Amino acid sequence: MKRSLLGGLVLAACSTHSFALNILLVNDDGLTSNIKALYDELKANGHSVAVSVPCSPQSGRGGAIVMYSPTTISVDNDKQIAAENGCHNGAAPIGAPAAGGFTKTGYTNGNWNYVHGTPVMATAYGLDVVAVKQWGKAPDLVLSGPNEGQNVGKVVVHSGTIGNVQFSAGKGIPSIALSADTNTVDDKTLNNANSAIVAKQTVVLLKELQGKAGQGPLLPKGITLNVNFPKNLTSSTPFAFSRIGTYDLYNFKFKVSKDDKGVNQYGLGYDIAPNAPTAAQAADESAVMQSKIAVTAMQVAYDQRPAAQEWLKIRLKNLFK
Template sequence: MKLRLAAAIALSVGMSPAFALNIVLSNDDGLTSNLKALYDALKAEGHDVIVSVPCSGQSGRGAAIVMYSTATIIADNDKTQIEAEGGCHNGAAAIGAPAVGPFTKAGYTGGDFHYVHGTPVMATMYGLDVLAPARWNKAPDLVLSGPNEGQNVGRVVVSSGTIGNAQFAAGRGIPAIALSAGTDTVDNTGLANPNSAIVAQLSVKLLKALQAKAGSTALLPAGVALNVNFPNTPTANQGWAFSRHGSYDLYNLKFKNTVPYGIGVGLPAAATPDQAEDEAVVYKTKVAVTAMQVGFDHRPAGQQWLRLRLRDLLNQ
């Protein structure tokens, strides 16, 4: 009898969401196949998830803190996108709806999905300052940003809204992870790209690995956020590898000085042996996991260099 009771208790504990987290999920693309797949995967694991994303696609806005309208959704800074879709991306909300609020798209009205007509960080801020206190009466346990539709590696990370979200949350002392997949995860019709589902399951696998080591403590140390990049055409048993923000410039961005003016992409040079662990190299074959510092403060050696270099000036 005691053995049966013990087995029943063990089974119930195993089935309970012992590691359930309160998660704010944001991105810089709005309502996407990647977002839906990750939300579904996290909910299936028992996590409580609030989605707070930009109304329209906001790639390349970095850490900008800008609202595009403050009363209702109008075609303003993102005029082309808003007019083309009659409102937020993939029908999350229509022109004329409040500038912030819950999705009005059928199937997304259960109270978990929200948009902000502004930059990615504004959406993350809304999740942290308004939605999380209303739901949990406290900050979330984790902020996930992404998965982005395209990898964020190399020098482009400073311009990434996906990275900007994670940095903003981590700056507030909240564990944060930026997730970026390939452009082969885009799906603007059914929101059901099979690659999105694989990336979502791999993201859950990463989260489980972090939880297993963290136990009841914070998932990440103070001052550390993660940048995770998935290969194109990922597989369910995709390998993982340590990586770092290095010197390899995958995208080789240049200013395009001909009409239409804007961004040009140059051919990157071959990676050197010293760049083998750069995330821009690693993600080609494995899931690249990179530790990011939070903010711009330099290591003690750099601080000491500055003290010595400007010693005479600083002592005035």
């Protein structure tokens, strides 16, 4: 009886250990309530976590690979940091190295890192510098987000949140993009209650993936996930299959307006989809995420399916001789 009990304890311990992952957290928003909540929740569940985020908010940068400062943080190429006198929410001040550990009190344990560049540059720093220093190897998983706003439909091609996982998944690392509603923002205390719910539901998803993967990789090679949480998220909100599809909540367009002096102002505008999704669009992310947690499988990079490859060979066979 004692031997059986001991054996069970050993197996349980091994099982627990095998499910502890080395996780790199990245995003395109910098230091936020969402990433703080997810970091805390993952640590509470036994995972080893490192963070590498942009110094300043970088929404819409997609897969851009740009450093704004080659040596120290300055406002020359990134005016966003001028208002905060440094990185978002005090992560590091102007004049600090262009990449490094947070200087903000409470975030100096070596797990929190920033890069004064685009989201993908912060992800690259996390993979090539932070992960190597912390674990001596690549992470088991990259989680990008949770973003402060959903990334659904065709907007995903412009998203820094998505750009991060395309970059890391392209290196063969299981990667998941996470996006929540804007009601998770809290730049005063970094302690939004909605952020905590998003974090807990993320761990629910992670445990399910781990349970199915066993000792294998969390996701098959060439597949990454896009996960969108609805505005009215609760601990009982169900998960649902979704696809990027053709239904888009947002119709982005170039916007020209005038200020109070009549001077033209140029920027990005958008319209909300005027029509409800059709029956054929019911499984599209933009429809599903309005009431459920939408989980979508994405391919890595832009390579087409074999059928389309054959179509191209036939269509241009005279050129491909």
